[in-house]
Amino acid sequence: VEPPENGDAINVVIDPSSKRLQVLEPFTPWDRSDFIGADLLVKVEGKCTTDHISPAGPWLRFRGHLDNLSDNMLTGAVNAYSGKIGVGLDQISGESDIPLPQIARGYKRSGIQWMVVGDYNYGEGSSREHAALSPRYLGAVAIIVKSFARIHETNLKKQGLLAVTFVNPEDYDLVEEQDKISLLGLNEMVPGKLIKCVLHHVDGSEDQIELRHTYNEAQIMWFKAGSALNLLRNAL
Numbered sequence: 001v002e003p004p005e006n007g008d009a010i011n012v013v014i015d016p017s018s019k020r021l022q023v024l025e026p027f028t029p030w031d032r033s034d035f036i037g038a039d040l041l042v043k044v045e046g047k048c049t050t051d052h053i054s055p056a057g058p059w060l061r062f063r064g065h066l067d068n069l070s071d072n073m074l075t076g077a078v079n080a081y082s083g084k085i086g087v088g089l090d091q092i093s094g095e096s097d098i099p100l101p102q103i104a105r106g107y108k109r110s111g112i113q114w115m116v117v118g119d120y121n122y123g124e125g126s127s128r129e130h131a132a133l134s135p136r137y138l139g140a141v142a143i144i145v146k147s148f149a150r151i152h153e154t155n156l157k158k159q160g161l162l163a164v165t166f167v168n169p170e171d172y173d174l175v176e177e178q179d180k181i182s183l184l185g186l187n188e189m190v191p192g193k194l195i196k197c198v199l200h201h202v203d204g205s206e207d208q209i210e211l212r213h214t215y216n217e218a219q220i221m222w223f224k225a226g227s228a229l230n231l232l233r234n235a236l
Contacts, residue, residue, distance in 0.1 A: 022065040026233065027136060027160050029226035032187060035141050035162075037180040037200060038113040042088040042100055043172075045080035048118055049125035050152060052076035054134055063130065070134040074100040074116070081177045089177055101138065108139035117175050118145035123152025132159045136227075142183060144197070144211060146172055157219045160227040162186075164195055164211040171209040178202040183211070189223075191216050 004010070014021050044052075055072050062069040075086035077100070082088075087097045092106055107114045116135065122145040123131060132155035135143070142162035146169040156163040162183065166172055175181075180200040189195065199207040215223065225231040 018065070019068055020061060020064055022067055024066060026230055027226045029230060030160065030186075030224050032224075034186050035113055035115075035181070035183040037182055038115050038141055039091050039107055040175065040177065040179045040181060041104055041107070041114045041116050041140070042074060042077060043080040043117040043175050043177070044074070044077045044119060044122070045083075046078055046119055047124070048077050048122050050123055050128040050131040050149075051125055052078075053123065053131040054128055056128075066130070066133055066137050069130055070137050071101050073104065073134040073138060080117075091178060104135075104138040104140070112139070113141045114139055115142045115144060115181050116140060117172065118143065119172070120146045120169075121149050122147070123155075124149040127151045127155065129155055132156045132161065136161055142181075144181075153214070157215060157222055158228040160223055160225070160230070162195075162213070162223060164197075164213045167194060167210040167212050171207075174199055174207045174209065176201050189213070189215070189220055191220070 014023055053074055055076050059069060059072045078085055079088050084097060086100055088100050088103055089096050090098045090103045090106060092110060104114060122143070131152060136159040140161060142164060143156055144164050144166065146166055148163060148165065153163050182198040182200065184196040184198065186195070195211040195213060197209045197211050199209065221231055222228040225234065
């Protein structure tokens with residue numbers, strides 16, 4: 001069956017009570033403001049593949065429903081502060097060992113931006129798109145790591161997240177569990193230019209470090225638009 005010449009009148013109807021299918025709403029474009037005082041969701045230690053970030057198995061039945069699938073986000077990741085898997089400190093309530101998706105949803109409801117800090121080769125493994133979609137959906141603004149697996153880094157860029165690496169990998173050790181993190185000078189972001197990061201520690205002290213990005217001009221446009229798909233929609 002050939003598609004119609006004009007599909008404007010065609011509506012895709014999805015049962016709102018479906019647990020398997022959900023309309024994917026466009027992500028919010030970047031508001032041209034620096035990220036100031038974002039919460040640290042978790043500092044991940046060691047290997048963190050796409051299957052640690054977005055486990056498969058029984059979760060795959062939700063791959064058409066981003067909200068439900070996002071309940072698996074980072075549930076396989078090892079918390080660098082506790083050594084425990086898939087849990088962390090909720091900076092709103094002060095409670096420890098809370099599932100990371102639950103913490104992220106609380107931050108999102110409260111309008112709090114959050115970030116993840118990771119180790120070497122973060123996102124290795126399959127090219128699973130939901131490993132980038134779920135953090136974006138739950139309110140992440142940036143992922144800061146020692147190094148990325150190439151495909152996952154590109155997937156993060158496509159979803160409008162800021163994927164950056166430590167210029168000095170040892171700065172990973174400076175990140176404390178209750179830190180607020182600021183990324184500055186984003187309006188001047190151009191290919192090859194370093195990004196300034198400030199770690200605001202709970203005792204009032206700060207560490208200023210530098211982060212590197214690999215965004216080209218087109219990928220910076222994805223970030224500004226909120227996602228590559230947003231940019232495509234705006235061009236049509």
